[in-house]
Amino acid sequence: MINQKWLCTFMDLVETGHFTKTANNLYMTQPGVSQHIKKLEIQLKTQLLHRYDKQFELTRAGQLLHQYGLASFKLNKQLKSQINFDDPYTGLCSIACSGAIAIDLYPDFIDYQALHKGLKVELEAAPNQSIIKGVLENTVHIGIINQQVQHPQLALQKLGNEPLLLILPATYATKTLDFDSLNELGFINHPDGFEFVDKVMNANQFSGYMGSDSLTISGYVNQLSQILLPVAKGIGYTVLPERAVKQFNHPEALHIPVLSQVVNDPLYIITKRHSALALRYQWFIDKMQQRLC
Known part of the structure; x- marks a missing residue:
């Protein structure tokens, strides 16, 4: 894996076109900038710059690395944006409950999904033990069961009787x-x-x-x-x-x-104790409480 600190130095150098400016931007010394470039060349086993008269041009390898850096930085930016934005109307909603409850809840779930095409609702009718197993293995994110469970990885919320x-x-x-x-x-x-x-x-x-x-x-x-x-x-x-x-x-x-x-x-909502649910699940939890409490 390419050293990200060295890559950042290389990308800034390409942008400024000058070792001294990059050193100032990154609060480094000019020899420090040169050292990062040298370490990159050693890691990649190829020359990245053609130096001449205190200037430089990118080699073919340098051009490819620059393209890689641009794509990598773009992906990092997109990832940060996705992490910081939890879309309540997009993504998988995996829920399991008894068959009787599934028949009762499913029409509301489908109506809601029809309004929000980005949602994918998976509702499984299953007995208690299968639901508990699914939550523990992260194949089910919310379950409804009719028994109390003592497990360090599970959280229960009473719905009703x-x-x-x-x-x-x-x-x-x-x-x-x-x-x-x-x-x-x-x-x-x-x-x-x-x-x-x-x-x-x-x-x-x-x-x-x-x-x-x-x-x-x-x-x-x-x-x-x-x-x-x-x-x-x-x-x-x-x-x-x-x-x-x-x-x-x-x-x-x-x-x-x-x-x-x-x-x-008794009816309980069961979830993973130390795993935060995505925002899109809140509507489904509210609907369960409305219908089953």
């Missing part, structure tokens, strides 16, 4: 609600299924429930929009956030029993 609902087929509205009858029906699992059902079962003290190993599984669905379909068809039951139920097109096919203990799932 979201009720978790036990959801059965409508035909079960008049049936006895206990763990045996639920297990006979079977659980429709999903990426957050075991976590959600565990919270609801424990809070309401369903006798016989001994963790996920005690569940009869009737199926697994990865796509949020499809999770309630087997429930509506009478194939099983599940547990989901309230907003996921509100987004389902056939609520008449579902039964939501009233439980003795309402389980509120």
Whole structure:
């Protein structure tokens, strides 16, 4: 790599055309200027100046170095300008959250992106652990999760609470609600299924429930929009956030029993603790707080 101090001396010398003027500009001695040029020539293993009668002309190598210096200084100037200017309407916005929240937020995000073409919005629907991993690995800059995390590299900001609902087929509205009858029906699992059902079962003290190993599984669905379909068809039951139920097109096919203990799932914004977010993320954070608090 070319020594930047020597390069600055060379560039000033080309501009002034005089060793004494360059020495004055850079608060150096004239022999100091000559030494910088000599060191550059040694580093590049070529002559940069043809000296004659206290004047000089650039060699071909000197001309190429001058062009390089101009381009380098221009790039440095552009970089400083970009560093000092944080455009709120340009750049990648990488966000991850649950499928239910993604469906709720995405229309607003797309409307905003349509107004600001320089933005690129990447919204991923993912379970908690994938979101946490993405934030830690810098592939996700903002996440929304429903669990507290103790990690020195992560910062959490409480958004609010979201009720978790036990959801059965409508035909079960008049049936006895206990763990045996639920297990006979079977659980429709999903990426957050075991976590959600565990919270609801424990809070309401369903006798016989001994963790996920005690569940009869009737199926697994990865796509949020499809999770309630087997429930509506009478194939099983599940547990989901309230907003996921509100987004389902056939609520008449579902039964939501009233439980003795309402389980509120906390929501947190998760970010990298020691990594400042670009200004463009502030609108998205404000929108999350508006919609989810």
